Amino acid sequence: MPPLSSLAAALDGVSGLPAIALAIVAAAFLIIIADWRSSLLMMQLLYLALAIVSLRLLPPEWAVLRILVGALIGIMWYLSAYQLNRDRSRLNQTNAAAAIAQDRPAVRATLVPRWPWLATTVTFRSVVVIMVGLGLFLTRASVALPELSPDADFLCLWLTAMGLLALALEEEPFKAGMGLLMWLAAVQIFYGNLTHDARMIGVIGALELLVGLACAYLMVARAAPVPANPDQEPRP
Numbered sequence: 001m002p003p004l005s006s007l008a009a010a011l012d013g014v015s016g017l018p019a020i021a022l023a024i025v026a027a028a029f030l031i032i033i034a035d036w037r038s039s040l041l042m043m044q045l046l047y048l049a050l051a052i053v054s055l056r057l058l059p060p061e062w063a064v065l066r067i068l069v070g071a072l073i074g075i076m077w078y079l080s081a082y083q084l085n086r087d088r089s090r091l092n093q094t095n096a097a098a099a100i101a102q103d104r105p106a107v108r109a110t111l112v113p114r115w116p117w118l119a120t121t122v123t124f125r126s127v128v129v130i131m132v133g134l135g136l137f138l139t140r141a142s143v144a145l146p147e148l149s150p151d152a153d154f155l156c157l158w159l160t161a162m163g164l165l166a167l168a169l170e171e172e173p174f175k176a177g178m179g180l181l182m183w184l185a186a187v188q189i190f191y192g193n194l195t196h197d198a199r200m201i202g203v204i205g206a207l208e209l210l211v212g213l214a215c216a217y218l219m220v221a222r223a224a225p226v227p228a229n230p231d232q233e234p235r236p
Contacts, residue, residue: 016056020155023049027162028133030178031169032125036081043178044074050185057152057193062201066188069205073181073212080216081174125169132161147194159186173222177215184208 026046033039047070054063136143136157145153159182166179188204191197 017151019049019052020151023053023155024158027159027182028129030175030182031129031162031165032122034175036077036085036174039175039178040074040078040081043077043181044070046070046182046185047074050189053152053155053189054192057148057189058196058201062192062198065201065205069208072209076212076216077174077177077219080219084219128165128169129162132165133158136161145190148190152189152193156186156190159183159189173215173218177211177218180211180215181208184211 023046026042026049029042030039030046033042047066051063051066051070054066136154140150140154140157143153143157144150145156148156163179163181163183163186166182167176170176170179184204184207188201191204192201
């Protein structure tokens with residue numbers, strides 16, 4: 001395996017505008033789409049693009065740390081979302097069997113919907129993302145961040161805006177957690193390039209892991225059955 005310095009030199013040609021454009025597109029699709037598999041794929045592409053961007057702004061070791069953090073969060077969220085989707089499928093099969101056996105339309109109405117491929121408000125989300133992008137593009141000259149190139153400055157502002165937008169639009173821990181991660185990624189790029197403090201970069205990486213772990217727990221806990229009586233235990 002080549003050393004990190006050689007790998008960073010080989011990726012220097014794409015660590016600028018191509019990687020930044022990939023990160024911007026991936027962050028935008030995280031707001032628009034709702035399928036959990038596609039969202040996880042976009043999140044991994046986002047972390048890969050941010051790692052390549054970090055090769056130009058930060059030492060290569062920190063780029064490897066970013067990839068590892070993104071991979072660990074992706075594994076945790078994949079296991080949680082897969083378990084949640086499987087439980088919903090089993091509940092749908094149980095409800096459908098009960099509806100067929102008893103011929104009760106009310107039971108059919110209680111079927112748990114599968115995670116949709118696209119958000120039901122995909123048009124609205126697309127328009128909002130485009131409007132936010134145009135607003136940032138037109139006003140980026142007056143919101144310049146110190147010690148950053150114009151492209152990296154726009155990336156930080158874009159990740160911050162997409163993170164806040166995800167927190168405003170989403171109620172699921174899965175997508176809201178992605179908003180928090182995008183906000184932390186913007187903080188890491190800005191603060192890491194400003195101070196080059198390895199300890200603070202490690203702290204931000206640990207915060208990202210904690211956010212990923214908390215969201216994975218909330219995804220499973222939110223779908224857990226709630227008993228009608230507080231003293232009654234939920235049935236398996």
